[in-house]
Amino acid sequence: MQQPFIIGDTAIHPGTRTTVQLPIASLYTHTTIELPIHVIHGKREGPRLFVSAAIHGDELNGVEIIRRLLKQKSLHNIKGTLIAIPIVNMFGLIQHSRYLPDRRDLNRSFPGSEKGPLASRLANIFTESIIKQCTHGIDLHTGALHRTNLPQIRADLDDEETNDLARAFGVPVLINSNLRDGSLREAAAELGVKSLLYEAGEALRFDDFSITVGLKGILNVMRKLGMLRQGKQKEAKEPFIARSSAWLRAPHGGVLRNIQKLGKHVDKGELIGTISDPTDIFNDTEYPIHAVRAGIIIGKTNLPLVNEGDALYHIAYFEDSTEVAQEVESFAQDFDLG
16 A cells, blocks of 8 residues: 655545645736646555646647546556646646746746746746656647647657657657756656656647547556556557757748648658748749758648748658658558548
């Protein structure tokens, strides 16, 4: 039998589930903002996994993923503890904004401090109350505003256990991603907490494919950790690891027309899109966007109006990108959503 799990002044006893509202700060209207934390504390000892979403307040897919996760009947017999935080940046969510009211990026403010700016204080509360009590974590993200990401896992794949969990998640594309200064993932790594970052979809949008994939991936990781029974699972295909990626940027301002879709393979020199000059329609002036290397489109802008230098296509590079593209297409079809 486990010991009670403590968050703030609340003790969650083994075999129970509780929602804790952890006070964060007050608005200038004296309205208190709280951090909602859902804890399912199993009777048996095991891993302590946090799943967090909306660290960027406009990234909504993770909010729905966690809602669906908490409704899973299989969690009744969980081994260990699940700590689910569907909305970390409540301030940003209220304002439909990526950032906090102090215009800081919460995911560049970890591990935070008690006496710093708002972002730092929230990061400190999350670090002290959640990360330090966990053994593993999954942080859920989407692309930025007007950008869509292919479902992908970003993690330190040079770490053996993290690599195993990333593969278990079950997406075809893994990105070996360096830790960013001030990120939740960096703070977790410094505390010895193995973590994954799931990227899929677009800010301020629900994407059912991304949500379904994310939910299934979390359950796969929980099974890998022994938190849930294995059951009968379809044998997972070997994912592909990208060791590098880069954004292609607009060489000129204008109106972008996409030619290639998310998840598609592109060869070196292949035309991906064109930018036209809306003020020079009669001459039909166009600026082509060509792939500089063979790869897979894992992110793209959805906004047709672009300025010079804007990020347009995020290309991941693999040893055999043609095979990756075929696997991505098959993966989407398996979910009947492609």
